[in-house]
Amino acid sequence: MNLWLVMILAGVGTYLIRLSSILLVGHKEFPPTLKKALKYIPTAVLSAIILPELLMKDSQLYLSIWNPRLLAGVLAILTAWRTRNVVLTILAGMLALWAITWLMSVMH
């Protein structure tokens, strides 16, 4: 599929989601089950992207203490947990990744 078309379909869909209740009716409560499901979606999607980024390399599982992305990722998770700060988390993770890759290239 053409990338423009993909983008436009995704954009129109997103817009319709935002427009839905505003244009249709005033008061309308979502069923509680749906509300709960919606609450968990962002966590699920983002985690489903994070973990493969940390644990896989070239579509293969790379479970090793020598996996720089895994180490840097764990450090970033700890930073995010302690500080709740987006910029600090990204900085800590990137610096760790660079330091670990550099150390490994020196040691080998």
Next chain:
Amino acid sequence: MRFSRFLQGVKAELPLLVGVAPFGMIYGVLAIQAGIIKIQAQAMSSIIFAGSSQIVFTQLVLESAPGLVIVVAVLVVNLRHALYSAWMAPYLQRLSRGWKLLLAYLLTDEAYVVSAIHYEKLGYAELHPTFEQEFQHYYLFGAGLALWTTWQVSTAFGLFLGTVIPSSWSLDFTLALTFIALVVPNLRDRAGVITAVSAGVVAVLATNLPYKVGLVIAVVIGVVAGMLMEKGSAEK
């Protein structure tokens, strides 16, 4: 009156923009590294105008996922906006259709958050009868437009950075890091942790399934696991 209400919304939005600007830049960098051409990457920030889903988009393009999977993934990530729409609907009920169409376009996480706080503080019963006369919709308009402008400019800046910075810097890793920064502080209870871990593990196990459907399966399993956990702990 109109303008001061507009400015009020802009001002309330400012602190959030500090976090949005780097996010927009990261999106720009990732889009370049995924091989998306600049004009498309910039246009996406207006057409989709939803940060996390745009980053998911670049990731799936990088993995050459089929178009349909990309569309579904973006919509799943953005489904939560339906809640914002439902929350805002009663307030915006009597506005003209033009205003509704415009404000719905600007209804992002960050614009919703500050406006909802403002509207809730005044109270629905108090606010509703004079919503239009008091130009309360200009508050959401101001917050939304401030965010929109920041998003476009930071995207452009990221697109520039993406062409300057060599790929040996592994800046693609900022994708995982940004998402970590968004997810981890929100893992407040056991149900949230179960959602994150189960979705993540299933995604790893299902990586090599065709058409990247592993992502969708992982999300469904993660959401169901979280809901079951919540139900289980509520019954205890």
